[in-house]
Amino acid sequence: MVRSNAHEKMELKKGPWTREEDQKLLAHIEEHGHGSWRSLPAKAGLQRCGKSCRLRWTNYLRPDIKRGKFSSQEEKAIIRLHALLGNRWSAIATHLPKRTDNEIKNYWNTRLKKRLTRMGIDPSTHKPKESQGGSAQSRQAAVVSHMAQWETARLEAEARLVRESKLLSKLQLLQKISVPPPPPPACLDVLKAWQASNSGGLFVLDSPTSTLNFSINSIATSGGVGKLNGYEDKGIYNNLVQDDISMNNLEASMDHTLLSSDCYNSGTSSYAGELEDNKNYWNELLNLVSSPVESPVF
DNA sequence: AACAGGATCAACCGCCCCTGT
């Protein structure tokens, strides 16, 4: 009778990592790389599951991690990226050099979320909780509505990009073009897409963290754009699928919303100044995205 | 000094997606 294999597999340890465990993991990865995470613990002499090792490495031990206080620029980036991407921490993390998704997620949940709530902004939708009177709040509301426009424009752009990408591959198939398509950009996501759209670019979607990693069909089957950051408007989706959106209109819309939206700096300086700051901010962000590897912007 | 409550963050859990067979 097979008693149990309990005695064969060591009891896996949980909880906080000790210094010795860290050293073992570090030494093993430095010498052999992590390889298969599942088999790593045995090779490294650790009584942890592979998943735990991976987490420890990616969130703490990796040498290219910046720890400590978030700068105000990083805060701004997180808030705005969250407005665009929602709770997609890994995607947000790709735009914050040396920060982990877990750290960003924690920072959002423990601080930024509360701060926005205190300002009367719903952190999940980035919209004012209720539209009330008062000049400051009505201005804030107006500004936040631009964020919604932004999101709409973003969705339109994403869908268009997917369509164009599909169209391109279909064309290539049909024509049996022997010349390979241009390589995908190194870092391609919403911001990049927007940037490229301004120069009339046409590109293939190929980024592990890209928000463009879905198909039109998947949007349809997953309930439409409602999943994307809470802007539940099936009409948008229908428009995306059925209509050919004018890129010029899209650009104009994005330009307008980009330059207009700033619901997080109210009450300090003049509105015009805020707009200018905001414009500069986005330019900085886009620059950051353009040079993903060594960009100690923050 | 002691305690309570809140804040912070490392780590775990469960689900989903991707890839190979």
Place this chain on the structure above:
DNA sequence: AACAGGGGCGGTTGATCCTGT
């Protein structure tokens, strides 16, 4: 096409730290 395994992601938990009384 179906299935299994591995890895990644986001949500949540719980231990620890901090601050106010």
